Structure formats: structure tokens, C-alpha cells
Amino acid sequence: MGSTNITWHHGAFTREERQKELNQKVITDTISIAAYYLCPSFILIRGYLMIQQLIHSLSIRSISSKSQGLTIWFTGLSASGKSTLASALEQHLVSIKVPAYRLDGDNIRFGLNKDLGFGPEARTENIRRIAEVSKLFADSTQIAITAFISPYISDRDAARKLHEESNIPFVEVFADAPLSVVEERDPKGLYKKAKAGEIKEFTGISAPYEAPLNPEVHIHTDKVSIDEGVQIILDYLRKNEYIPAL
Numbered sequence: 001m002g003s004t005n006i007t008w009h010h011g012a013f014t015r016e017e018r019q020k021e022l023n024q025k026v027i028t029d030t031i032s033i034a035a036y037y038l039c040p041s042f043i044l045i046r047g048y049l050m051i052q053q054l055i056h057s058l059s060i061r062s063i064s065s066k067s068q069g070l071t072i073w074f075t076g077l078s079a080s081g082k083s084t085l086a087s088a089l090e091q092h093l094v095s096i097k098v099p100a101y102r103l104d105g106d107n108i109r110f111g112l113n114k115d116l117g118f119g120p121e122a123r124t125e126n127i128r129r130i131a132e133v134s135k136l137f138a139d140s141t142q143i144a145i146t147a148f149i150s151p152y153i154s155d156r157d158a159a160r161k162l163h164e165e166s167n168i169p170f171v172e173v174f175a176d177a178p179l180s181v182v183e184e185r186d187p188k189g190l191y192k193k194a195k196a197g198e199i200k201e202f203t204g205i206s207a208p209y210e211a212p213l214n215p216e217v218h219i220h221t222d223k224v225s226i227d228e229g230v231q232i233i234l235d236y237l238r239k240n241e242y243i244p245a246l
């Protein structure tokens with residue numbers, strides 16, 4: 001497993017933080033250029049700034065030429081770690097200037113899909129719409145990161161097909177933790193309610209979850225840390241040249 005000195009946060013990521021991360025390099029470059037012209041007499045400083053400027057422009061070029069749109073599709077039980085990993089991954093990608101955007105229950109289930117429940121047909125329609133939206137994000141050369149249970153193999157396969165028909169890579173990431181572990185985590189108390197019969201058709205308790213047979217990335221979230229999980233995904237993305245090498 002590769003490693004990086006860059007750390008990532010596991011909480012929510014605001015629009016302002018995203019803007020700050022993506023603009024930072026441009027600001028640094030602007031400062032370098034201004035300083036270069038303001039200090040023409042200091043040959044050493046000029047030399048240093050010129051080298052710095054060259055490194056910056058090369059790194060920007062290498063990122064923009066190698067980044068490409070794709071969808072990273074998390075699947076797994078409730079509390080398996082999809083949102084946690086998706087959020088940390090999104091923040092890390094943006095911190096290295098790779099545009100990424102996460103779609104999850106907070107911005108989809110309460111908006112575009114607020115008319116949908118949790119019966120089999122509603123879940124299929126939920127995933128169909130999310131697949132269409134993520135494909136559009138990926139088509140705009142961003143990395144779309146989706147974090148939904150997506151319990152049915154046929155629905156995930158349909159999402160994959162939709163992407164592959166447009167030559168957009170689709171990376172399925174299985175956030176895998178045994179039911180006993182997610183029941184123990186139960187961060188929202190939903191398993192407790194489901195077992196008490198207060199929530200109907202709850203995935204893993206009273207509704208099915210069909211685990212992926214051959215996901216691109218398989219993360220055992222009960223065995224690796226959050227940071228290690230993110231690193232496994234980054235290693236996969238680098239190995240396949242979806243993001244620039246370190």
C-alpha cells in the first residue's frame with residue numbers, strides 16, 4: 001500500500017473550502033509572478049522563483065492533462081462507511097487539485113429524489129437517477145463520487161452500463177463490514193429501530209443487500225482504518241492513471 005503525507009478530514013466539506021483548495025494554487029502562482037517582477041535586482045531570489053514557477057506550471061499541466069471524468073460508486077450496508085470514505089476521498093482529491101464532487105443522501109434523497117421511498121421499485125428509480133446525474137458530472141471531467149446503499153446488483157450493473165456506453169470509467173467500491181459490525185456502530189440508531197419493527201424494509205434486516213461479485217475496489221472497513229481505506233482507493237486510481245501519479 002502506498003502512502004502520502006497529505007492528511008484529510010473526515011467531516012463535511014463546504015463550498016467555500018472547495019473553492020479555497022482549488023484556487024490556492026492559482027493564488028500562489030500569482031504571488032510568485034508578482035514577487036518575481038518586484039525583485040528584479042535579487043538574482044538568487046529571481047532564480048528560485050523561476051524554478052518554483054516552472055514546477056508549478058508543470059504540475060498544473062500534468063494534473064489537467066491526466067485528470068479525467070469518472071464515477072466512483074460506493075455500495076454497502078448502512079453504516080458500512082460509504083459516506084465517511086466518500087467524504088474523505090472527495091476532500092483529498094480536491095486538495096490535490098482534482099475536481100471531485102460527492103453525491104449522497106444529504107444532497108439527493110432530500111432534493112431530486114425526495115419523492116422516493118425504500119421499496120424495491122423506489123430504490124431502483126433512486127439509483128437510476130443517481131447514475132444519470134453522476135454520469136453528467138463525470139462527463140464534465142469531474143470525479144463523481146456516489147455514496148448510496150444501492151442494494152441490487154442489477155441496478156448497479158445498469159449504472160455501470162450507462163457509463164460504459166459513453167466511455168466513462170465506472171469504479172465500484174464495496175464498503176464491506178459484517179452486519180454484526182454495522183449493527184454495533186449504528187450511528188443513527190436505525191438498526192435498533194428496524195429490529196424493533198419501527199422501520200420497514202430496512203436493508204440487512206428486512207430488505208436484501210446483494211454484495212458485489214467483482215468490485216474494482218473492496219474495502220473491509222472493519223479491518224482497515226478510514227485513512228487506509230482512502231489510500232486503497234487512491235492507489236487504484238493512480239494505478240489506472242485516473243489521477244496523476246505522486
Ligand SMILES: Nc1ncnc2c1ncn2[C@@H]1O[C@H](COP(=O)(O)OS(=O)(=O)O)[C@@H](OP(=O)(O)O)[C@H]1O
Binds near residue numbers: 123147151188200
Ligand atoms: N428502509 C431503509 N433501508 C435503508 N436505509 C434507510 C431506510 N430508511 C431510511 N434509510 C436511510 O436512508 C439511507 C439509505 O438511502 P440510499 O439512497 O442510500 O438507499 S438505496 O440506495 O436506495 O437503497 C440510509 O443512510 P446510510 O446509513 O447513509 O446508508 C438510512 O439512513
Ligand SMILES: Nc1ncnc2c1ncn2[C@@H]1O[C@H](COP(=O)(O)OP(=O)(O)O)[C@@H](O)[C@H]1O
Binds near residue numbers: 079080147221222
Ligand atoms: N474503517 C472505517 N471506514 C469507514 N467508516 C468507519 C471505519 N471505521 C469506523 N467507521 C465509522 O463507521 C461509521 C460509518 O458511517 P457512515 O460513513 O455514515 O456509513 P454509511 O454512509 O455507509 O451509512 C462512521 O461513524 C465512521 O466513523
